[in-house]
Amino acid sequence: MTKVFTETMELANGIAMPQLGLGVYKMTNPEQTFEAISFAIETGYRAIDTAAIYENERETGEAVRHARIPREQLFITSKVWNTDQGYDATLRAFETSLEKLGLDYLDLYLTHWPITGKFVDTYKAIERLYDEKLIRATGVSNHHAHHLEKILVKANVAPMVNQIEVHPQLTQEPLRKFCNDNGIAITSWSPLARGKFLAEPTLLTIGEKYNKTTAQIIIRWHLQNNLIVIPKSVTPERIRENSEVADFILTSEDMEMINALNQDERTGTDPDTF
Numbered sequence: 001m002t003k004v005f006t007e008t009m010e011l012a013n014g015i016a017m018p019q020l021g022l023g024v025y026k027m028t029n030p031e032q033t034f035e036a037i038s039f040a041i042e043t044g045y046r047a048i049d050t051a052a053i054y055e056n057e058r059e060t061g062e063a064v065r066h067a068r069i070p071r072e073q074l075f076i077t078s079k080v081w082n083t084d085q086g087y088d089a090t091l092r093a094f095e096t097s098l099e100k101l102g103l104d105y106l107d108l109y110l111t112h113w114p115i116t117g118k119f120v121d122t123y124k125a126i127e128r129l130y131d132e133k134l135i136r137a138t139g140v141s142n143h144h145a146h147h148l149e150k151i152l153v154k155a156n157v158a159p160m161v162n163q164i165e166v167h168p169q170l171t172q173e174p175l176r177k178f179c180n181d182n183g184i185a186i187t188s189w190s191p192l193a194r195g196k197f198l199a200e201p202t203l204l205t206i207g208e209k210y211n212k213t214t215a216q217i218i219i220r221w222h223l224q225n226n227l228i229v230i231p232k233s234v235t236p237e238r239i240r241e242n243s244e245v246a247d248f249i250l251t252s253e254d255m256e257m258i259n260a261l262n263q264d265e266r267t268g269t270d271p272d273t274f
């Protein structure tokens, strides 16, 4: 069995999204960013998660265009930043992102945060990009159920993905259930809680059992919960390590022990107080 995880998840419109991707937030050194993304693609990653606010769409696009993998086998996500929300502004922001990336289309485009009074129109613009086949899937990020409800009554095409903070200390079960009931896939951001509890004893014990690192145990927990997961690393050994999660399966007991670590504790901002 190959060690590198390459499975995909079917989104509501039937397209396949790789369940493991590379997050590129805080990759600010252009050369390092290009190298990290190129290395990830060589390792077997097929999805990259960027955003206009990360200011690395150019390097992301370069790595994608220089990859030995055909563009259609890669899955590129970007996000419209808060100051560009609203219908027309979102369309313009998308054009800028696409130009920086040097690509003809994106696989997924998200509203980054639900800005009051603007996020529904922002999503309507994303829907238009989908109708025009400039993106292959629609989505949002940091949306609670009450935000999604406002979108769902106005949308012709429901969001296919909601990217939210999820990790063992913030399991988000009620929102995951809401999304699941509405056919919305979830991507976990800060899936490793930015490294905050990699020395957690329960995770270390489970890791010893499988001869895997804590990061690998956490990533496997996301995957077995049917979450899309986008760990970030610029470090080649860690990029590889985070992908080598296909050769073991956590038992339901392990999963329960990890679920029990939940403290409803965020590393980032609550969308209601952003």
Ligand SMILES: NC(=O)C1=CN([C@@H]2O[C@H](COP(=O)(O)OP(=O)(O)OC[C@H]3O[C@@H](n4cnc5c(N)ncnc54)[C@H](OP(=O)(O)O)[C@@H]3O)[C@@H](O)[C@H]2O)C=CC1
Pocket: 022, 023, 024, 025, 026, 049, 050, 112, 141, 142, 163, 164, 188, 189, 190, 191, 192, 193, 194, 195, 198, 213, 215, 216, 230, 231, 232, 233, 234, 235, 238, 239, 241, 242, 268
């Ligand atoms: N939609 C949104 O609002 C948000 C989206 N995101 C997305 O989610 C992605 C991931 O989240 P992020 O906040 O970056 O945090 P992660 O939980 O992915 O943690 C990244 C940190 O963990 C370190 N790390 C990675 N792998 C390992 C490992 N195997 N062992 C030890 N340390 C490791 C990295 O270090 P190093 O790089 O030095 O190796 C980095 O410091 C982002 O890059 C972004 O794409 C993130 C936040 C908000």
Ligand SMILES: O=C1CO[C@H](CO)[C@@H](O)[C@@H]1O
Pocket: 025, 051, 112, 268, 269
């Ligand atoms: O994607 C992101 C990366 O992290 C930032 C700081 O927490 C967030 O604001 C942003 O949503």
